[in-house]
Amino acid sequence: MAARRTSTKEPNAAGSPVSMADLARELGVSMTTISRALSDHHSIGPATKQAVLRLAKKLNYQPNHLAAALRKGKSKLLGVIVPYIEGRFFASVVHGIETAASKAGFSVIICQSGEDVAHERKNIETLLSAQVAGILVSVSLTTQDFRHFEKVRKHGVPLVFFDRLVEGDNVNAVVLNDREGGYLATRHLLEQGCRRVAHFAGMQHLNIYKNRRQGYLDALQSYDIAPDESLIMDCNMSLESGANCMAALLDLPNPPDAVFSAGDSAVLGALQLLKSRGIRVPQDIALAGFSNEALTQVAEPMLTSVDQRCEEMGQAAFRLFTELVAAEGTAFSQRQVVLQPQLFVRASSLRQDTV
Amino acid sequence: MAARRTSTKEPNAAGSPVSMADLARELGVSMTTISRALSDHHSIGPATKQAVLRLAKKLNYQPNHLAAALRKGKSKLLGVIVPYIEGRFFASVVHGIETAASKAGFSVIICQSGEDVAHERKNIETLLSAQVAGILVSVSLTTQDFRHFEKVRKHGVPLVFFDRLVEGDNVNAVVLNDREGGYLATRHLLEQGCRRVAHFAGMQHLNIYKNRRQGYLDALQSYDIAPDESLIMDCNMSLESGANCMAALLDLPNPPDAVFSAGDSAVLGALQLLKSRGIRVPQDIALAGFSNEALTQVAEPMLTSVDQRCEEMGQAAFRLFTELVAAEGTAFSQRQVVLQPQLFVRASSLRQDTV
DNA sequence: TTGTAAGCGTTATCAT
DNA sequence: ATGATAACGCTTACAA
Numbered sequence: 001m002a003a004r005r006t007s008t009k010e011p012n013a014a015g016s017p018v019s020m021a022d023l024a025r026e027l028g029v030s031m032t033t034i035s036r037a038l039s040d041h042h043s044i045g046p047a048t049k050q051a052v053l054r055l056a057k058k059l060n061y062q063p064n065h066l067a068a069a070l071r072k073g074k075s076k077l078l079g080v081i082v083p084y085i086e087g088r089f090f091a092s093v094v095h096g097i098e099t100a101a102s103k104a105g106f107s108v109i110i111c112q113s114g115e116d117v118a119h120e121r122k123n124i125e126t127l128l129s130a131q132v133a134g135i136l137v138s139v140s141l142t143t144q145d146f147r148h149f150e151k152v153r154k155h156g157v158p159l160v161f162f163d164r165l166v167e168g169d170n171v172n173a174v175v176l177n178d179r180e181g182g183y184l185a186t187r188h189l190l191e192q193g194c195r196r197v198a199h200f201a202g203m204q205h206l207n208i209y210k211n212r213r214q215g216y217l218d219a220l221q222s223y224d225i226a227p228d229e230s231l232i233m234d235c236n237m238s239l240e241s242g243a244n245c246m247a248a249l250l251d252l253p254n255p256p257d258a259v260f261s262a263g264d265s266a267v268l269g270a271l272q273l274l275k276s277r278g279i280r281v282p283q284d285i286a287l288a289g290f291s292n293e294a295l296t297q298v299a300e301p302m303l304t305s306v307d308q309r310c311e312e313m314g315q316a317a318f319r320l321f322t323e324l325v326a327a328e329g330t331a332f333s334q335r336q337v338v339l340q341p342q343l344f345v346r347a348s349s350l351r352q353d354t355v
Numbered sequence: 356m357a358a359r360r361t362s363t364k365e366p367n368a369a370g371s372p373v374s375m376a377d378l379a380r381e382l383g384v385s386m387t388t389i390s391r392a393l394s395d396h397h398s399i400g401p402a403t404k405q406a407v408l409r410l411a412k413k414l415n416y417q418p419n420h421l422a423a424a425l426r427k428g429k430s431k432l433l434g435v436i437v438p439y440i441e442g443r444f445f446a447s448v449v450h451g452i453e454t455a456a457s458k459a460g461f462s463v464i465i466c467q468s469g470e471d472v473a474h475e476r477k478n479i480e481t482l483l484s485a486q487v488a489g490i491l492v493s494v495s496l497t498t499q500d501f502r503h504f505e506k507v508r509k510h511g512v513p514l515v516f517f518d519r520l521v522e523g524d525n526v527n528a529v530v531l532n533d534r535e536g537g538y539l540a541t542r543h544l545l546e547q548g549c550r551r552v553a554h555f556a557g558m559q560h561l562n563i564y565k566n567r568r569q570g571y572l573d574a575l576q577s578y579d580i581a582p583d584e585s586l587i588m589d590c591n592m593s594l595e596s597g598a599n600c601m602a603a604l605l606d607l608p609n610p611p612d613a614v615f616s617a618g619d620s621a622v623l624g625a626l627q628l629l630k631s632r633g634i635r636v637p638q639d640i641a642l643a644g645f646s647n648e649a650l651t652q653v654a655e656p657m658l659t660s661v662d663q664r665c666e667e668m669g670q671a672a673f674r675l676f677t678e679l680v681a682a683e684g685t686a687f688s689q690r691q692v693v694l695q696p697q698l699f700v701r702a703s704s705l706r707q708d709t710v
Numbered sequence: 711t712t713g714t715a716a717g718c719g720t721t722a723t724c725a726t
Numbered sequence: 727a728t729g730a731t732a733a734c735g736c737t738t739a740c741a742a
Binding site for chain 3: 029030031032033036043044045048067069070071072073
């Protein structure tokens with residue numbers, strides 16, 4: 001046991017990391033053997049394997065993913081870009097992604113674009129430099145130019161959009177059937193006997209808001225009701241915006257008897273305004289929102305809303321990524337996964353006691 | 356322009372990444388020059404530098420952070436471990452961290468422990484393997500054994516705790532002054548004339564809940580009120596738990612006239628139960644919570660609550676990390692950053708019209 | 711079953 | 727101001 005320090009390089013000192021070379025030297029075998037033992041290669045003696053594993057544990061060996069990734073040309077890092085991480089929707093989607101990813105051995109790098117294209121472009125650069133295995137993104141509100149996404153494709157990095165898309169259909173994406181969601185909510189209001197249903201519409205260049213509005217129109221049509229442009233309000237989905245839109249609608253010569261909002265905060269704003277004016281919900285005006293945020297169950301009356309399956313969306317996005325990786329060489333058929341929305345009916349829209 | 360394909364290696368084909376070697380070959384200079392030009396080294400001719408940068412842009416050169424990190428032994432990755440990412444608090448802290456980190460050129464790897472130590476241990480392994488430059492963590496509820504954090508220290512990786520700590524003070528941490536928060540809320544209830552203030556207490560092995568409770572006791576003492584054990588309820592901070600605790604308190608021979616809850620959901624549960632029984636808030640029972648969640652402003656009446664400065668906490672945690680890096684060689688003095696809580700007084704606790 | 715050695719893309723040391 | 731070359735820690739043909 002005196003014959004230790006015989007190697008050319010000094011063994012690791014105090015805080016320095018222990019590498020495969022260290023294990024090899026200590027055990028008197030080659031690095032190949034170490035590598036094989038650790039990666040559970042088939043051609044490896046069970047005895048040596050045990051010895052390697054034991055020593056690795058004893059010396060607190062920590063594999064260096066960076067080095068492996070560099071050599072293999074493939075990392076176990078996954079890039080995710082969201083406009084911001086706060087708020088139930090994106091947080092839940094990220095939760096879903098991270099859970100699925102970590103199960104498959106991937107680590108998630110999170111980036112926020114802050115609803116700013118410039119930032120989004122920088123995020124892409126960063127992720128490509130980090131050599132991520134794939135990028136999952138929900139585009140910012142201000143994204144109109146898509147060259148930075150082209151770049152990702154050029155680098156051969158799998159790209160999956162979720163919820164918010166870029167224009168054009170030749171992309172891989174996981175989306176909610178927003179149109180169906182808009183239809184379900186509006187149809188429900190009509191079934192409750194409402195006949196002048198207003199709509200708080202979001203920015204129409206975003207697929208999600210465009211589709212929710214379309215679903216609203218579909219529902220009206222199914223009841224043979226001609227859409228009334230004065231009932232369709234431009235809304236940025238904030239609480240204040242919702243209150244303002246509601247106030248404007250009340251000033252109409254012929255106000256609505258229901259509102260379907262493309263977002264929950266706005267419908268809460270409307271509710272607060274209505275209550276402040278002594279207008280009853282749902283008796284005088286029925287309300288329905290979109291996103292099924294936590295606040296819908298705190299408001300009084302509780303708010304009817306369309307659930308976006310946030311977590312499933314995250315899982316689906318990751319699964320689509322893995323499918324893209326698997327289909328690497330294959331003919332590149334773009335895939336779209338569409339999730340079905342679910343309407344949660346609550347007091348804000350229930351005019352009749354009939355279930 | 357015909358004399359291109361003269362190199363030993365084929366230039367990059369379609370989707371293959373372009374490396375420094377490619378730039379060097381194309382420009383007829385050495386890799387060293389390329390590296391220097393790109394990293395803005397001082398000894399580099401302005402003309403060559405321009406040429407390199409131009410070519411890099413033209414060929415869409417993307418630096419490989421992995422290779423750089425491997426060589427330098429220092430990555431630009433930062434590991435963050437939270438129990439879960441949903442919910443205003445952690446999402447906001449992560450937001451704060453990511454914003455500060457990306458400004459400083461760091462990418463954030465997000466991990467969720469799911470309130471499970473085993474997962475937390477795995478997260479640590481993953482992050483160490485990813486060669487992160489530092490780890491920021493808020494421990495899981497079930498963490499009682501701290502050896503995995505010791506390992507981080509052994510690997511020489513800076514470690515910063517935020518909000519939830521491990522026992523012992525020889526750690527770097529950013530925390531809220533929870534005791535002060537508990538004091539402020541309780542004191543406020545006392546100032547409103549309440550004399551039997553109950554407390555929904557969280558799990559006492561967690562620093563945050565222990566401190567909030569201590570602040571509650573401090574406030575009682577400042578009013579010379581002896582604590583009544585029957586008014587201190589064990590609560591897991593869920594909506595249901597809050598309702599149950601409230602119900603139990605109402606069954607007391609001498610019920611409370613106020614409740615300070617260590618969490619917001621629980622106080623909402625209490626509010627709902629009180630309303631269902633026709634007990635007025637705040638006239639009969641005043642309420643105050645902790646965290647200043649969004650729901651506090653949706654509930655009716657709006658809920659008084661202690662704000663946790665989530666975003667500042669994230670920023671501070673990142674700043675502490677950078678300070679640790681800067682003080683690498685220096686004597687390792689552990690640092691604790693303490694943030695001051697802020698009480699938001701709302702209708703649920705306002706018995707008097709006096710401001 | 712095990713060993714040798716080349717190479718991933720970068721940076722750093724030493725020359726020139 | 728620029729170049730040649732070794733090294734970071736790992737994987738993987740190719741040999742033995």
